[in-house]
Amino acid sequence: MTKKTLPSRWRLASGGDGEVARLREQVRLLNSEMTTLRREKERLEGDKLCYSEHIIQFSITVSKLAEFPYASDPFELKNVTVTLHGAVIPDCEAVAQLVFWCEMLSSSVFDTTLITKCAINNSSTYTTGPFMQIVRLREGSQIPSGRHFAGPWNTIKSTFSEPAVKFSIKLVRPCKPSSIKFDAGDNYVTMILEDESIQVNAPYVSEWSDFLRSYFISPMKETNAGIYPIEDCPVDDFREMLDVIYPTGKPIDVWNVERMLVLADRFIMPMLTRQCELFLxxxxxxxxxxxxxxxxxxxxxxxxxxxxxxxxxxxxxxxxxxxxxxxxxxxxxxxxxxxxxxxxxxxxxxxxx
Known part of the structure; x- marks a missing residue:
């Protein structure tokens, strides 16, 4: 990203020429229209369409699990074949734990958000999760999820003779920033925020933002030599957002999470929203x-x-x-x-x- 002082003809000061005022109005209208379309889409699809869920209920024979680990029948979630596994495995402190994980086989490459929750004998004392993680799937490869620790095995088996397990698995619609290719060529545009210019990789940012994708292909670029003004957006926040989504991969943290949520909402960036949710x-x-x-x-x-x-x-x-x-x-x-x-x-x- 390059910071420089703009030539006077590009400064967005009050009282600028009619062309700048017209562009500002087009930006506001485009922003309003995109926000309206996004809200309408959310209402039509509904919250629950963002994931598919499978619930498995089974019993564990405590005398056999340590020797014969559990494996469910395979099932399908969003075109991914999933098998749930359970076993007794020592943790980092050598304490035997009841552990579950998923093996996932996909026909395509993408990152998915996996959410798991486990309840034993419907007891709140023995309920773990929901736990959220991103799993990077590969075409034709059996990929394991992270481990879901359900509790100390000795405590569970001394409390229940044959524990009944209810395991919930949610596979959320693809979150795939890793599949976006960063074009290091000359496909850059100039964005103007607070009288400063920032060079932005347009194809890459367009994959993250529905709003910016539409903005970059709008007719106004032809009348303003590829200069794209953004109103009422702190330039430091925009730079922070670029640092997060660019391959530099700056992490979401307590200092930037709400700023990223604001920009993800404004510029319609569902993958950035998902990264914020994973942090939260x-x-x-x-x-x-x-x-x-x-x-x-x-x-x-x-x-x-x-x-x-x-x-x-x-x-x-x-x-x-x-x-x-x-x-x-x-x-x-x-x-x-x-x-x-x-x-x-x-x-x-x-x-x-």
């Missing part, structure tokens, strides 16, 4: 609490984050203390409060049963 759902990378993450999920329509937060709260007491009784609860949208209420009713029925 990895409790080892931040210390945000449940209501903080739920507020972000509400503001930026993060369906997976909303689902994971509510599913991790496995009792009505936890749901009350961590969500309903907090100050942030009052600011949640009606739709999010309805999702919280639905989860509360579900847990209440389980506890009364």
């Amino acid at each position: 759902n990895d409790g080892h990378k931040h210390t945000m609490n449940e209501i903080q993450m739920l507020l972000l999920a509400d503001k930026y329509n993060l369906f997976l984050t909303r689902t994971n937060i509510l599913e991790k709260l496995t009792t009505t007491a936890l749901l009350r203390s961590k969500i309903i009784k907090t100050e942030g609860y009052a600011t949640l949208s009606h739709e999010m409060k309805r999702a919280v209420d639905a989860r509360y009713v579900e847990l209440d029925v389980q506890e009364r049963g």
